[in-house]
Amino acid sequence: SGNLYIIGTPIGNLGDLSPRAKSILQKVSLIACEDTRHSGQLLKKLGIKNNLISFHKHNTQSRLPKLLKCLKEGQNIGLISDAGLPGISDPGEELVKAAKEAGYSAICIPGPCAITTALVSSGLPSQKFCFEGFLPSKTKDRNKALSSIANEERTTVIYESPKKLIKLLEQLYELCGEDRPVQVARELTKKYEEHIGPTLGEVLKHFKENKPKGECTIVLGGTEKYKKKIANQSQTELLKKMEAII
Numbered sequence: 654s655g656n657l658y659i660i661g662t663p664i665g666n667l668g669d670l671s672p673r674a675k676s677i678l679q680k681v682s683l684i685a686c687e688d689t690r691h692s693g694q695l696l697k698k699l700g701i702k703n704n705l706i707s708f709h710k711h712n713t714q715s716r717l718p719k720l721l722k723c724l725k726e727g728q729n730i731g732l733i734s735d736a737g738l739p740g741i742s743d744p745g746e747e748l749v750k751a752a753k754e755a756g757y758s759a760i761c762i763p764g765p766c767a768i769t770t771a772l773v774s775s776g777l778p779s780q781k782f783c784f785e786g787f788l789p790s791k792t793k794d795r796n797k798a799l800s801s802i803a804n805e806e807r808t809t810v811i812y813e814s815p816k817k818l819i820k821l822l823e824q825l826y827e828l829c830g831e832d833r834p835v836q837v838a839r840e841l842t843k844k845y846e847e848h849i850g851p852t853l854g855e856v857l858k859h860f861k862e863n864k865p866k867g868e869c870t871i872v873l874g875g876t877e878k879y880k881k882k883i884a885n886q887s888q889t890e891l892l893k894k895m896e897a898i899i
């Protein structure tokens with residue numbers, strides 16, 4: 654039987670596509686993607702001719718049988734998304750789940766992802782972190798998510814569209830206060846890449862003066878409570894170590 658290859662594609666800079674990703678994109682029999690026109694452009698830029706099939710949130714269930722049949726017949730299938738790692742805040746997850754449940758191998762060709770790219774460039778604690786993706790839009794669910802984020806001790810990464818960014822920052826400001834550390838990564842890996850921080854107060858002011866444009870990932874620092882705990886812990890450890898030396 655065939656394999657499902659989950660292929661990471663660039664989040665803005667074509668140079669970030671790995672040689673292995675390119676070779677797999679050439680070799681598979683069929684590539685499932687969110688938007689055939691968008692991914693057709695990517696293949697064209699790479700000089701690759703291959704078959705694309707749309708796989709998005711509106712046709713997930715109707716496409717699955719066809720794709721599983723291809724795997725059964727021994728064809729290798731590639732899975733890509735509009736950008737980044739398929740399965741992160743896009744429909745890719747459903748295909749991987751179905752393929753695994755049917756007993757096929759899913760192999761990831763890793764590539765850029767906005768979560769880790771934004772996180773490591775934020776300067777905020779990255780040893781432990783949470784990812785919230787896009788927050789729910791229904792008021793009740795959204796408020797629940799927002800209050801849990803406000804009390805979160807770890808750094809939290811959130812995706813948001815530029816149109817809704819100010820609203821999200823205002824809600825976070827309301828719950829977390831103006832001094833909460835935050836970095837908004839805009840247009841990562843692209844020509845106008847920008848990182849805006851360091852606090853909710855300053856970032857909100859910035860975006861009220863400069864209309865948000867392009868793709869944005871929000872990296873919010875954890876609550877102060879956490880930092881204090883860390884400081885106390887390391888002090889205790891230090892004392893223990895000193896006692897051992899003496």
Ligand code: SAM
Pocket residue numbers: 664665734736737738739740741742743765766767768811812813814838839840841842843868869870
């Ligand atoms: N699968 C993708 C990944 O691996 O990052 C994410 C797909 S999700 C539909 C798109 C969201 O990711 C955007 O709304 C934005 O929050 C974030 N994103 C994607 N590319 C980005 C970039 N170049 N700079 C900043 N954020 C980006």
